[in-house]
Amino acid sequence: MNKGRTIHAFDAGTPSALRVSGLAARFHAWRGVSGRRYLATVHAAATAPAYPGAVIVLARAELDGTRVALWAGRSPASPAALARLAQMKRAGEVHIHLIAESEADRAAAEADLCTAAPEAAAGRRSMVVS
Numbered sequence: 001m002n003k004g005r006t007i008h009a010f011d012a013g014t015p016s017a018l019r020v021s022g023l024a025a026r027f028h029a030w031r032g033v034s035g036r037r038y039l040a041t042v043h044a045a046a047t048a049p050a051y052p053g054a055v056i057v058l059a060r061a062e063l064d065g066t067r068v069a070l071w072a073g074r075s076p077a078s079p080a081a082l083a084r085l086a087q088m089k090r091a092g093e094v095h096i097h098l099i100a101e102s103e104a105d106r107a108a109a110e111a112d113l114c115t116a117a118p119e120a121a122a123g124r125r126s127m128v129v130s
Helices: 016-021 079-088 103-113
Strands: 005-007 010-013 027-031 037-044 055-061 067-074 093-097 114-116
Touching: 005 067, 010 067, 027 093, 037 055, 037 103, 055 079, 055 103, 067 103, 067 114, 103 114
Parallel strands: none
Antiparallel strands: 005 114, 010 027, 027 037, 037 093, 055 067, 055 093
C-alpha cells in the first residue's frame, strides 16, 4: 500500500434518514476535500469483506460517536489483506464506498478522500542492472 497519504475524509456522520429507519450503525458518510458526501457501509475491521478496487476508509470510532479517518484508498484483493491493513493502521472499522460504479468514479472518489504522497524515489533515476 502507498505510504504517506494525506487524508481528506472528514466525518459527515450518519444520514438522518438512516437514523430513523434503524440502519444508522450500518452506514456512515464522509466528506471529501471538495465537500462531496460519500456513503459507506460500516464493517468491523477483522471481518470486513474485500471488494478489490473499491474505495475504503479505515476509521476509528470515538467515544462521542464521531469517526476519525486513519487511511483512505483502494481495497486490497482479499479479506485477509484488508484485515492486515486495518490492523497496521489501528482501525476498528472499514467503511466501504460501493456507490461509485465506474473506474473513473472510483478514481475521483479516492482523489477526493485522500492524496498519495509522491514516491520517495520520484525524480531519481533508477539503475538497471543486467
